[in-house]
Amino acid sequence: MSDIPACPVCGMEHTYPDGEVYICPDCGHEWPQHAVAQEESRQVVRDVHGNVLQNGDSVIVIKDLKVKGASIPLKQGTVIRGIRLIDGDAEHIEGHSDKIKDLVLKVCFLKKA
Known part of the structure; x- marks a missing residue:
């Protein structure tokens, strides 16, 4: 089996390599070989059930969480819309709830909506 x-x-x-790029003769697309290595090195962020999370996804909180700096807890069932993944960190995401802004949450307390 080929590494290409x-x-x-x-x-x-x-596809075949040509210097520093790979070329697809079927559609004519060309892309750098080092971009493939960068994609493979990216960490995959998964929720509590193992579903892959991506930027812009919505997640649901699976248990009540105390929030540092806020007087109210984040209740179970709260929907966090439009999450952002943190580069180099597969355990945390950023997002906003309706009442609390600028949250950083552990993915072990979230499930994909």
Whole structure:
């Protein structure tokens, strides 16, 4: 089996290296070889059930959480919309609830909505 990745645009496996780039003869797409290494090194952020989380997803809090600096807790069932992943950190996300802004939450207390 080859170490050459399939084309990210069309998915065909006829790609070949040409200098510093990979080329897909099926659709003509070209991309740098070092970009593939960067994609593979990215950490995958998963919720409590193992679902992959991405920027912009909505998550639900699975238990009541005390929030530092806030007088009210974050209740179970609260929806956090439009999350942002933190680069290099697979255990935390950033987001906002309706009542509390600028939250950093552990993914072990969240499930994908």
